[in-house]
Amino acid sequence: MDDARIRAFILESLELWQVRASVDSADPPCVAVIRGDDGRTVWLERAHADSPFRWLARWHAGEASGQARTRPCGSLVGVLSALRMALGVDRGSPVRIAPAPEDA
């Protein structure tokens, strides 16, 4: 899965969430830099091959603290979750699984 494809997918995810932001390439291991119109920036990196995670998302928690946050992600599901958190996107609810009809 190449970097350009990941960036295109993130861009479409931002459109789905109705978030105005740009997605740019950056030097490895950074795959994408996501810059929101409100000034928030997220850096998405591929995790090291030895890491149990696949991705690392980094962003600043807030201007006041200036504290950087890093969230390791096991899959793109985690990446999307980290992006929503970093960009302040309020979306869905955690999935709930009910018994299958024939199990019931």
Place this chain on the structure above:
Amino acid sequence: MIPVTVLTGFLGSGKTTLLARLLRHRDMGRTAIIVNEFGEVGIDHDLIATSDESFVQLSNGCLCCNVRSDLVLTLGELAARRDAGTVSAFERVVIETSGLADPAPILHALMTDPEVAARFALDGVVATVDALTGVRALECYGESLRQVALADCIVVTKTDLAPAAGVEQRVRSINPDIPVLHVVKGDIAPSILFASAARAARLPAAGSPAAAMYWSAEASHSGGIGSISIVRHRPVHAATLALFVSALADNCGPDLLRMKGIVAVVEEPERPAIIHGVQHVYHAPAWLARWPSADRRTRLVLIGRRMRTSWVQELLDLLDAEVADQLARCARPQAGNAAAATTRTLDGA
């Protein structure tokens, strides 16, 4: 398990007429009825003749807004009365919602409440839409759209007063694959209605015109709610399926009303998985014993607002690529361990 059919439909669309007529049928003798009316004074119960106490009227507001306190308690009470023999041993429950109800919370309660799920199983959702005013209701009222979007079967009523073609076309633009029945004055056999609405039993036959419509990769829209269909030729890994439904719930939120489909899974090539979801609540996948036809492609239908075919397809593709890569990664250390073990054995020797 006692099957539950949810009967919904917009105000004046003919739900009560349909139910009243159904109840005259002898096949409905062992059916408990729960009717929800929006308003202090119930009228519907006067329009529905019932022969025993397996009839409950809820008139303290809209069922979808009081679903935990009312529906769950009512079903529990009905089950207890059935066990005690104070009502007939009913074999089905029909819940008639109010005309303004959003069926989703009702379906969530039926699917997830532990006490309800222990005795009752959601069998299907029937939505009435009348041929006379149905198109306008779908244009003007989100409740009507959601009722159609979440239905497993549509009953077009009042077809003696107006042609059904327009409303049927609009209904199919929202929820393309479901059976649409034309019913005048509620005249339909219960067995036909319930079989048409049974969600677990229904899959379109490959190659049929309905299947072509169901599985086409085109999006259609109606009043902001539309459907998209995804067809995938390669099977997906089982782990992908779990990630996929989680990502849909997380990222689409309330915009996703319904997802249903048949999935080809790598680990079970001879047994497709059937998935059903209402917003963020999914049934655990049901596994068919075999493929129902020669068509073994994964086919998904998503109904909701602002759904993007390309995003959903790419999400599924990317997640499955990640899972395949992860499985390959997991296999590599085992090979390494085997090599290391061999080395140690040789060293020991």
